[in-house]
Amino acid sequence: xxxxxxxxxxxxxxxxxxPSAMSRIFKRIxxxxxxxxxxxxxxxxxxxxxxxxxxxxxxxxxxxxxxxxA
Numbered sequence: 369x370x371x372x373x374x375x376x377x378x379x380x381x382x383x384x385x386x387p388s389a390m391s392r393i394f395k396r397i398x399x400x401x402x403x404x405x406x407x408x409x410x411x412x413x414x415x416x417x418x419x420x421x422x423x424x425x426x427x428x429x430x431x432x433x434x435x436x437x438a
Contacts, residue, residue: 371411372406372409372411372413373411373412373413374411374412375387375394378390394412397412397418398412401415401417401418402414402415402417402418403415403418
């Protein structure tokens with residue numbers, strides 16, 4: 369079973385973002401090849417490149433940002 373994210377899931381973490389703005393954000397991320405639209409649904413899944421971007425972002429956060437805040 370595959371899980372994806374929807375605009376309403378992301379809006380929980382980004383208050384104040386309108387649904388139309390969320391659609392534009394998803395479109396930009398999709399055009400960069402980070403996510404792909406799952407046909408027949410409102411869900412988006414990360415691509416292989418997207419998974420690498422997520423892993424790199426988490427590594428930067430854990431290795432650079434969190435220690436510098438301590």
